Amino acid sequence: MTRTRVPETRLPTTRLLQRPFRRWALLVLLLPLAFVAGCQTTASEVGGLAATPPLDYAVLVTGGTFLTPDGAGPGTFLDPPSDDGAAAVTRAGDEVIAIEDVVALLRRSRVFRRVAIDSDSQRRQLVARSLAATGTSPELTAVLRQARDEGYDYVLVLEEVQDGPLDAQGINGRWPVTFATWILLGVGALIPDHTFESRASLRVTLRELQAGRALHDPVLVGGPIDLALTERTDLLGLVMSILVPPFWVGSDREAVVESIRGVTRRRLLLSLARDLKSESVRRRLRDGSAAGVTLVETREGPMIEIDSAESLSRARLRGEPAFDAAAAEAFAAELLGSLQAEGGRFRYRARLPDGADRRLVQVLVATIGGAVASATFEPGDPR
Numbered sequence: 001m002t003r004t005r006v007p008e009t010r011l012p013t014t015r016l017l018q019r020p021f022r023r024w025a026l027l028v029l030l031l032p033l034a035f036v037a038g039c040q041t042t043a044s045e046v047g048g049l050a051a052t053p054p055l056d057y058a059v060l061v062t063g064g065t066f067l068t069p070d071g072a073g074p075g076t077f078l079d080p081p082s083d084d085g086a087a088a089v090t091r092a093g094d095e096v097i098a099i100e101d102v103v104a105l106l107r108r109s110r111v112f113r114r115v116a117i118d119s120d121s122q123r124r125q126l127v128a129r130s131l132a133a134t135g136t137s138p139e140l141t142a143v144l145r146q147a148r149d150e151g152y153d154y155v156l157v158l159e160e161v162q163d164g165p166l167d168a169q170g171i172n173g174r175w176p177v178t179f180a181t182w183i184l185l186g187v188g189a190l191i192p193d194h195t196f197e198s199r200a201s202l203r204v205t206l207r208e209l210q211a212g213r214a215l216h217d218p219v220l221v222g223g224p225i226d227l228a229l230t231e232r233t234d235l236l237g238l239v240m241s242i243l244v245p246p247f248w249v250g251s252d253r254e255a256v257v258e259s260i261r262g263v264t265r266r267r268l269l270l271s272l273a274r275d276l277k278s279e280s281v282r283r284r285l286r287d288g289s290a291a292g293v294t295l296v297e298t299r300e301g302p303m304i305e306i307d308s309a310e311s312l313s314r315a316r317l318r319g320e321p322a323f324d325a326a327a328a329e330a331f332a333a334e335l336l337g338s339l340q341a342e343g344g345r346f347r348y349r350a351r352l353p354d355g356a357d358r359r360l361v362q363v364l365v366a367t368i369g370g371a372v373a374s375a376t377f378e379p380g381d382p383r
Helices: 013-050 097-107 120-133 138-149 173-184 233-241 251-277 280-289 325-336
Strands: 053-063 111-116 154-162 166-171 196-209 214-216 218-229 291-299 302-308 314-319 340-342 347-350 358-365 372-377
Touching: 013 097, 013 251, 053 097, 053 120, 053 138, 097 111, 097 340, 111 372, 120 138, 120 154, 138 154, 166 251, 196 251, 196 325, 214 280, 280 347, 291 358, 291 372, 302 325, 302 358, 314 325, 314 347, 325 347
Parallel strands: 053 111, 053 154
Antiparallel strands: 053 372, 154 196, 166 196, 196 214, 196 218, 291 302, 302 347, 314 358, 340 347, 358 372
């Protein structure tokens, strides 16, 4: 009887060696795609905010995101001293988020009609640090005066960033997806399968210009953050993920801290823009104002309507670029002369001067009781 020899099925050595290289090739190809997707998410969030109408106010931004330790040692932003005795890179009092980045995001998101930075950097630091330490600031009085003189409606004070611990919460519910992707494609390192949480918080106040009273004072937090292996480990960890499922690969503290800081900064900025542009803040500012100032587009041109519980004693019109003095005075006289008393309320109405379209217009009024209200508009803005 003839025996049939079954040939041994051996995988060539070259094919065995190709598997890790294929995984690395896929990882290198997909890493840029993951980065682009993250950028698109941020851009879409800002774009969604920018598509909604801005609040009709001009705001001067002062203070700063100066780091205040939480008393428990190194946290999300505070660096510990290095082993060789060198000073920490990030220390108490450092500015965590540049004020220029805050204003840039507020502008891109179209939160207010006009946003600018307090030009006195030394005063900004004194405002933030004195408010964080004592709750009061003599320097704030000078900021309020400048804001009134330069035609702003409110002052936004960045008071402090309160540092907080960075907690590792371990493997999250995405590990089955990570495992399946690792088995099939070898790129499970791109799946955010570990959750961390930053307890750092940003405190800001939106203040009126007469006495500096805080009308809105949110405390914004970083919250839970999911990281993929590529965001929480070093090169050795990525090499290990060729043989071990990514969610079993340990995290490198320096990589985690760097990733968490970047995500936390972005979240705090976006949270600030979303909070300030929310409908609740819009209503709070309108209801808390001494007079409701509204722009109405009519066939005759843009009209300003005032609704107040007290009659008005003064009115002022500003423009950027400036209106002719005679035209501004004529508008103020027409507005004050249009008084109509209805049900205990006082209503006024006047048309803006010719050429008001596509320029910033501030209307400022004072009541007989001494209260002041103002708003800034851009007539003709389609959004």
